[in-house]
Each structure stands twice: as structure tokens, then as C-alpha cells.
Amino acid sequence: MHEHDQSTFGTHSPWMNVPMPLGSHDLPSTSETDVCIVGAGIAGLTTAYLLASAGERVVVLENGRVLAKGTPQEVMDAPAHETLAQLAGFENFFTGVVTGRRPDLGVMQCRLNGTTTELEIPLADIEVGAPVRVAIRAGDILLANQEPRGLSARNVLPGTLVFTVQEGPTVVARIDAGIFFTVHLTPGAMETLHLRPQCPVWLVVKTHSCRLVAL
Secondary structure (H helix, E strand, O other): OOOOOOOOOOOOOOHHHHOOOOOOOOOOOOOOEEEEOOOOOHHHHHHHHHHHHOOOOOOEEEEOOOEEEOOHHHHHHHHHHHHHHOOOOOOOEEEEEEEEOOOOOEEEEEEOOOOOOOOEEEEOOOOOOEEEEEEEEHHHHOEEOOOOOOOOEEEEEEEEEEEEEEEEEEEEEEOOOOEEEEEEEEEHHHHHHHHOOOOEEEEOOHHOEEEEEEO
């Protein structure tokens, strides 16, 4: 009788010869989660959003990379992927380039593509000249009808009100600040500020309201 190679028969699975995709990637071996979702398409990210909304800790993997991980608050407040950010209620997305870094202050500056508009954003491991994608919730942007002074917020951008539309209890405003921003405010704020199309306005955005998402 011929002796057969155990690697092709018996209890040796052919899958043991396939390289493990996570072996050299960024999922720590000690990670704890309630649900691990493989695939960051719309179905996977929607599932992650619904599970996180229900209080489950989730990890989302795509090609061996962790695209979302953590508690519901971490996943919803700082989504790492644009699709997940959209599901979490972020309306403004901008692509820019890093123009400066201040590690001592924990911030960096970026210029939005095709404009002279600059934003101060949280510091990340990104070099000057590298592209970034920034997400901002419409409800995290304050609107003023005169130039604000003496604020702790670092981003104060002049612009022009293009139009407003009321959607239920929310007024959605479109602002041209060198690039278009969407801002949410109440009907009462709209009335108090006497906002009309083409009137000058100022946008106020805190540094940590600017979230970095994957390009």
C-alpha cells in the first residue's frame, strides 16, 4: 500500500494552508466585542449602526482592517467610515489637505479642496500635504448674524445664507462659505436672527466637532 501524505487526507483541512487575512492587520488579539461584522458595505455598516444604537459593542472588518470598533458612543460619535458617519447623522463631508500641525496643542489645520477655507481639526497621524476627509454634523455648527468675538471655538467662517427650508421642527440652512455647509437650527433661532437669503452669516465650529473619516 502507498502511504498518503497526511496534508491531503484525514483530519488536515485545506483551509489550514490559506494565509489568515487578519494575521498582520490591526485587530488586537485581546479585543472584546459583542458582535464582529465582516464586510463594510452598506449592509454591514447599517447592521453596525443598528447594533450600536441598541447598545451592542461592535467591530467592523474590511479586508482585515478595523473600520469601526467600540462602544455605541464611540462608534456613533466618532465613526471612522463615511457611510457609517452618514448613518450616524453627519451631513457635511469635505475633502482637504493638511497645511499645518500643532502636536503641542493636539490640533492640525487643513484647507478644503478648491477653496481658501481652512479648518482646525483634531490632531491625527497625518503628515502635512496629505489628504483628509472631514465630517461635521449640521447640528454642531452654530450660526451668527454678526461676527462673533471672544469664543473658545477655533473655527469662525464668514459666509452667505443661500436658502432655508423647514423640515418638521428643524430649519435646514445652506451656507456658502467658500464651500457649501448644511446647518440645522430651530424656527425660533431663525426668527431671532432675522435670517434671509443672501444675508451675511458666520459659522462657528468647534475643533472636536470635526471628525476624520476614511478617504
